[in-house]
Amino acid sequence: MKRTGFVYDDRYLLHDTGGYHPESPERLKAIHQRLSASGVLEKLTLIEADRANQRWIETVHNIHYIMRFDEACISGLSEFEHPDNAICRETCDIAFLAVGGVLKAIDLIMKGEIDNAFCAVRPPGHHAEVDKPMGFCYFNNVAIAARYVQKQYGIERVAIIDFDVHHGNGTQHIFDRDASVFYYSIHEHPSFAYPGTGREFEVGIGEGNGYTVNSPVLPGRGDDEYRRLIMQDLVPAVKKFKPEFIILSAGFDAHESDLMSGTSLSTDGYDFVSEVIMNLVNRFTGGRVVSVLEGGYNLDVLPILVENHIKMLAAIK
């Protein structure tokens, strides 16, 4: 078994999206309940979040954007620049804590106190652009994490693997000219799904050309297509890139019973995705991986999928 950290903080529930929003605190409650009922939780190293230092957020986001976000929350607005992005007074503070939780997990991995970690954070992050909130996301948790790994620990090559059903436009755009961060995303085809980016021919720009790989999946397709694309697109690209650290944008909304998407990945299909990724992690990064929660909205299956994913991280049979 591996020493797997579990970032969770009751304060993540304080980001209140108004009761009729799929990105709700209930998501984390359901995950926590399941993990503690099944006994998996006690096998994990619990990590409570610290507030992130703003200077790390500024490695990705524009300072004026951070200030705008803070002001929108303080002034009691119920949305930030788009109705998708529901906020409350606490949202900005909680977004700092979400980033902080991920950075703390990285610290523990780098100190050797744990092998890897799953971060059950809210709000999610992969749609957030340098100066724009999108699709329930405010700070790009994984992008900030990649910068942190590089700047704080001098690691050169970081791979981000994004299996949320939506394309991580924010993450792609932040790194699309950067050859030191490889970005892979498998997601529902942009013709049909939000946000409308992530086509096969989006492969990075300039020096970053070749360091972005996208695998769009047509609606209605599931395990076979994921298997085919991951073996054909992800595995050879990671072998070639040889990352020293891997960060996951872990979204569980591609599941066949999640109405947010039209793809139909099964519970076993998710296991396959986690398993291949862990094989890559073990081969290239010496086991170093931090997995960060993005989407997943069916409250009945989300906890099961997260638990299975954590079992793969922790190598629990």
Add this chain to the structure above:
Amino acid sequence: MFVGDRMSKDLITAGPEMTIFDAQKLMVEKGIRHLPVIDGAGKLIGIVSDRDMRDCMPSTLLKKPDYDITLGKIGNHPIGDIMTKNPMAIYAYYTLQDTLLVMQQRKVGALPVIDEEGYLKGILSTRDLLRAFVNIMNIDEPGSLLCIQVKEQRGQMKKIVDIITEENISLGSVLVARFWDKDKRAIFPYLLTNNVINVKKKLLQAGFELIDPMEWYLDQLPKKTA
């Protein structure tokens, strides 16, 4: 929705006496494929397309000396000799839909825009039109496309729009395919949101069928014959 809002007003024009050499240089420099030709007063009298230009050039199969000799004979002719005279033109009050139809039917790549006295006011190219429609349909904004199959009867669109409105979702655009399966139409609302769960649930509850693109895609593929 009107040509006047979407046409290029930064006009690059020529007089009929400009040489073919100069006109070609101008078109390459400015990256344009259509050069409107005006008289001294600014009235439209012709248009030169990149195809007109290519048609009058010597063949690239000619050997270099032959090519240069032929080019020398051509280059100093005025573009008045090769332009399309009195070209089809539209007015700023044309709608973009109508212009789309005109361009498709007449197979032209750009339409000069004139006022009622015939003075050149702008030009609308297929690129301008593409940009305008991308913008009008809001597909350059992040969003999700719904694919809904409906029975061919009155009031279906109202029900769909009501559901979208109830969910407080902003509608980017709606396309309707009037010919789908027998007695069916297909409606494609583009929603400016990530949040499609509740709207999908309500559409299914209201008896609408969500189209699975893979189903019809597979139907289109050539069948293997035994």
